Amino acid sequence: MHIAIDAMGGDGCVDLTVPASLQALLKFPELSLILIGNEEQIAPLLADTTAAVKERLSVLHTAEQISDEDKPGTVLRNARQSSMYLATELVKRGEVQAMVSAGNTGALLMIGRHLLKTITGIQKPAIVATIPGATRQGYLLDVGANPECGAQQLFEFAVMGSVLAESLNGTAASVGLLNIGAEHYKGTEEVRLASQQMKQCSALNYIGFIEANELFEGVADVAVCDGFVGNVTIKSSAGVANVVNKFLAEQLPGTSSDTVANDVLTRLAAQINPQRFNGASLLGLQGSIVKSHGNATVEGFTYAIQQAVREVENAVPQLIAKKVAAIIEAN
Template sequence: MSDLTIALDAMGGDFGPPITIPASLEMLAENPQLRLIVCGDKYQITPLLKNKPYNLTQRLEVIHCSQVVAMGDKPSAALRTKADSSMRKILDLVKEGTASACVSAGNTGALLTMAFYVLKMLPGIKRPALVTAIPNADGHKTFILDLGANVECDEHILHQFALMGSVVSEKNKLDNPRIGLLNVGEEEIKGSDKVKKAAQLIRQDKSLNYIGYVEGNDIFSGKTDVVVCDGFVGNVALKSCEGLALAVVKSIKTLARENWRSRIFAAIALPMFKKLYKQMNPDHYNGASLLGLRGIVIKSHGNASKDAFKYAIKEAMNEIRHQVPEKIGNRIETALTDRS
């Protein structure tokens, strides 16, 4: 098996094969060492591979799956009744070692539930965490976790998130990454008991570069490399940021149509806006990692474009090369040994 063998859920997301298959072929063209196992309905997938270069299709294997996990399926029901779904198959391939990682744009809850059931957690880790990187004002990336895998987290789980976030940020060539705990203020007296206890645990862990509490505006400021929070707070923060970005773009477009002065201003400012959009384009940061499992699982946005889905595959390749699960396991083992 190639080190860069990745299983893809071709049916997941809002668009399915018309997005996932072209993205797969472009990634194969750009990465000669990559091999893909595409899981899904062969009757939808095969026509999209006709007349494609042999040097690409020979590195793309199609595994037919008779079921699809719909975006509206309940996670528990999907786990019980859809064992032959494309989502379940990619996880099975990672478990058996046929693939080194998997990518899906499908139902997030179902993917979390199935991944937890099929792959299991690394020793010592209580809960998985969704993490992604977002651009900050310094032109680098800030990693934020959890983004919704766990609504309720105690201080021990938040400490583990800090450890996992530190590992995943190190793969982006960050030495001794700064860890911040998201809170309602920077003062030590602020926050819930859970957050205060988590701060104490993270501060006592000498393997972490803990800088203290950070607030919501610090997510983009470049003050910290990793932002730790529970899934409820993280999901709300991320969705709020995405909503704000869309609102700003919409406002600019509306302003440009108001009168001739606005149109002239928009024309002058357009190059700047294009550059800013390129830096902030969410397609370039698609691919949230589900950390803490005995395998690499990447969750793509459900409405991902072809380019966005390519970035999710790139993230899977990145985690394979940096052996993220193994490094997280070693870090957690060290932390548990130091605590005992």
């Protein structure tokens, strides 16, 4: 399994991506990685690596990189030698089966659509985030690619999310539409129209409107919304988790001998750790791209690589292309 890493993306740049890549190589013995970025910055971080790991690691040098300030509209003209562009090109040419980046989201979407193209029947890709559920992982989309969505787009998200959840969880997936109330007249016209469309689609296990507090109760395997709402949802959830983690860190001096308390709180911190759910797939493209938060930790970026590994193992883009075409044609 070959995956490309945009080594220059994210706030931590190579100090984030290189250590995380090494951890992922230790975790997945079948995995090979290509790091794309500034070799001068990458090389020192590989000094202590064992030969066995180095064998599955190569570096593709480029001095160019995309920053968070670059406007997405300009990257196709100005950034064709950037680490992000080159990594996506490797996916397009089939040299790797996926790529992972913590860089500029808008630029990544622009490059992804330009090089990989969308699956037939899908207007625009969506970003799908993993959320902790009561019994199994849930999926929320879109979380930022499309700030405004029509009913047809929301319907396409439901189809893609449903196929993703079924292939990764291995069970039938229920789909809910995020709204501000359960009553049929609530929300915007787009949401109400999308609900009717989902109801009429026999290939979907559509359960109706769900509210944001239900996301974490495992009410639905897949929750669908526009990218503005989804982005705010995951960021406000992470905000609350951060408040809790900060409180725990302040209250628990490292020297505490109170092991029961420490044990409970360590498990709590692990359960609500936003880094664990890092790694959002760009769904709807003819190829796998996984987006990491820009401010991810090494642990978080390792989870994003793991998300790419799972997608490749399950051939998610190919599966989506096949099923989406069938469902959308029938509707």
